[in-house]
Amino acid sequence: MIDGSERPATRESLVDELRTLGVEEGMTVMVHAALSRIGYVAGGAHAVVLALLDAVGAGGTLVMPTHSTDLTDPADWSNPPVPVEWQATIRDGMPAWDPEMTPTRQMGSIVECFRHVPGLIRSDHPTVSAGAVGPDAAFVVGDHELRDGLGERSPQGRLYELDGRVLLIGVGHANNTSLHLAERRSAPSDARWRPQSSPLLVDGRCRWVTYECLDDDPSDFGAIGEAFAESGAERSGPVGAGVGRLMRCRDVVDFAESWMNEHRTWP
Secondary structure (H helix, E strand, O other), X not given: OOOOOOOOEOHHHHHHHHHHHOOOOOOEEEEEEOHHHHOOEOOHHHHHHHHHHHHHOOOOEEEEEOOOOOOOOHHHOOOOOOOHHHHHHHHHHOOOOOOOOOOOOOOOHHHHHHOOOOOOEEOOOOOOOEEEEOOOXXXXXXXXXXXXXXXXXXXXXXXXXXXXXXXXXXXXXXXXXXXXXXXXXXXXXXXXXXXXXXXXXXXXXXXXXXXXXXXXXXXXXXXXXXXXXXXXXXXXXXXXXXXXXXXXXXHHHXXXXXXXXXXXXXX
């Protein structure tokens, strides 16, 4: 990261850049970020989280996806697959979902640091939870639906209701989880749903619970993001050595839904 940076970013310099990008005190913002794309930051992920909190201020609400996608049946794993003879042992030994203890998976160091911010509330979904801190946190992450974890009763759906913002730092729309909300709105009535199981605490005991998930496909999210950027509804600018992109959640979700209705072919 040193080689890709002209100078170290700091908490203060990041706040200045976020302000220039359009992040204001009092905003409710869902962030997707990659520390490696921001370049060298004095204080690393910790400084980035503090800068984001500074940028929205005490009156704002900061939200990040805190997914734990490994909390599923090992028989369904493919990256890497699990030997059949291991699967029962893994299922029996996997602890139940715990919003305080369950770590994130492949979400990066910024998210994992953010998960420990004092006062943070994490939504109650075993695989696609989100964490939030601030005045709107309880609304954003409360009542997270198990069956359709990225649908209307999800943090992404609540962000849309609040007319909140989506902030991408060093990542593109392929990482923008709000596009899954558009996907659900665009899905035909006969769209394919698949069963998924996770270990949950039921009556004080760990039980494997099966629920349905939309068989989603984010392969066109990048193309949607490029088209959305061309619409002019997205602001972009430097954040450290990376690029920040700020937009209204409603703008990008509505655009993506319309784009999918026109261009996507569902199986």
